[in-house]
Amino acid sequence: MSELPPCPKCQSAYTYEDGELLICPECAHEWSASGDAASENVIRDSNGTPLADGDTVSVIKDLKVKGSSSVVKVGTKVKNIRLVGGDHDIDCKIPGIGQMGLKSEFVKKVVE
Ligand SMILES: [Zn+2]
Numbered sequence: 001m002s003e004l005p006p007c008p009k010c011q012s013a014y015t016y017e018d019g020e021l022l023i024c025p026e027c028a029h030e031w032s033a034s035g036d037a038a039s040e041n042v043i044r045d046s047n048g049t050p051l052a053d054g055d056t057v058s059v060i061k062d063l064k065v066k067g068s069s070s071v072v073k074v075g076t077k078v079k080n081i082r083l084v085g086g087d088h089d090i091d092c093k094i095p096g097i098g099q100m101g102l103k104s105e106f107v108k109k110v111v112e
Pocket residue numbers: 007008009010011012024025026027028029
């Protein structure tokens with residue numbers, strides 16, 4: 001194993017591993033060794049930025065809307081997304097188009 005990182009809380013260097021967790025003996029802080037405990041469940045945008053419910057994203061490529069001739073244009077801003085998991089892991093309402101599912105790989109988070 002490589003060197004363990006210091007405790008993020010108290011900077012103690014005496015951290016040790018316990019399975020998936022790192023533990024600080026000085027302040028009893030426990031955290032995930034990989035730094036992203038819930039990485040399996042985290043939905044990330046095309047840049048790898050974690051997304052959350054209520055985020056605003058913009059679409060990074062033209063997306064055909066299933067069952068219609070509409071296209072969600074690249075650059076379209078989508079507000080108040082909801083993460084749902086699955087193939088299309090973002091549920092949202094797009095102005096002029098309506099409720100639809102997006103794939104997180106085709107969006108990027110907009111920081112407002
Ligand atoms: Zn500590």
